[in-house]
Amino acid sequence: MLRYLRQIEVIGVENQKKLSNSSVLVIGAGGLGSAVITYLACAGVGKIGVSDGDLVEIHNLDRQFIHAGKIGIKKSKSAEMFIKTLNPEVEIEIYDDFGKDKSLRISKYDLVVCCVDTIEDRHKINEVCFKNKKPMIHAAISGFEGELAVFDFRNSGSPCYECIYPRNIHSEKNSVVSPIAGIVGSMQALEAIKLICNFETLNHLLRMDFRYMEFIKISISKRKDCPVCSKNL
Numbered sequence: 001m002l003r004y005l006r007q008i009e010v011i012g013v014e015n016q017k018k019l020s021n022s023s024v025l026v027i028g029a030g031g032l033g034s035a036v037i038t039y040l041a042c043a044g045v046g047k048i049g050v051s052d053g054d055l056v057e058i059h060n061l062d063r064q065f066i067h068a069g070k071i072g073i074k075k076s077k078s079a080e081m082f083i084k085t086l087n088p089e090v091e092i093e094i095y096d097d098f099g100k101d102k103s104l105r106i107s108k109y110d111l112v113v114c115c116v117d118t119i120e121d122r123h124k125i126n127e128v129c130f131k132n133k134k135p136m137i138h139a140a141i142s143g144f145e146g147e148l149a150v151f152d153f154r155n156s157g158s159p160c161y162e163c164i165y166p167r168n169i170h171s172e173k174n175s176v177v178s179p180i181a182g183i184v185g186s187m188q189a190l191e192a193i194k195l196i197c198n199f200e201t202l203n204h205l206l207r208m209d210f211r212y213m214e215f216i217k218i219s220i221s222k223r224k225d226c227p228v229c230s231k232n233l
């Protein structure tokens with residue numbers, strides 16, 4: 001517990017125990033995932049699953065700092081090596097893909113932090129998290145901008161990703177200014193920690209324009225015609 005002394009001074013011993021008994025699946029070990037994995041491991045989350053089948057490439061390293069010096073290695077394996085050095089107390093499970101039986105994998109974890117970079121994958125993860133009633137912490141980054149939302153599917157009134165972004169209406173860009181991946185990914189890790197400790201989490205869509213440091217909170221609510229979360233209403 002000495003490792004977490006400064007954090008325990010804020011959240012208390014009981015919440016630190018909740019973190020050590022918790023399990024989080026991080027899908028995507030890229031720019032957001034690097035910050036998420038770092039801070040979940042530092043904070044003492046007991047078990048971290050990392051899912052990513054890509055290999056580390058040189059153009060990843062401007063923001064995917066956990067993969068430094070590991071070009072050509074699978075990102076999941078590289079993440080495992082990084083976590084073992086950062087905090088050997090954390091149990092790690094790695095996967096090369098999102099998995100054929102997504103529900104089975106997600107059901108093993110308390111919550112999912114979604115760090116993928118395509119809208120299509122976010123929709124897939126949203127559906128599986130909703131079906132399994134697992135909270136999903138969503139973030140996306142592009143250019144100088146980022147956004148963050150928590151979909152707590154343990155609560156049947158929670159909206160989902162599809163409520164905000166109905167399929168096929170948004171284009172996507174994967175270019176981003178390096179520190180933004182770290183800032184937004186760290187915010188995802190923080191929301192995961194708050195959720196595990198039963199602190200109130202973000203209940204809006206947070207849109208962040210880092211060029212002008214303008215942050216806005218947008219109310220989100222369940223869409224009655226959402227094909228994912230309103231199917232059985």
Ligand SMILES: [Zn+2]
Nearest residue numbers: 160163226229
């Ligand atoms: Zn929905």
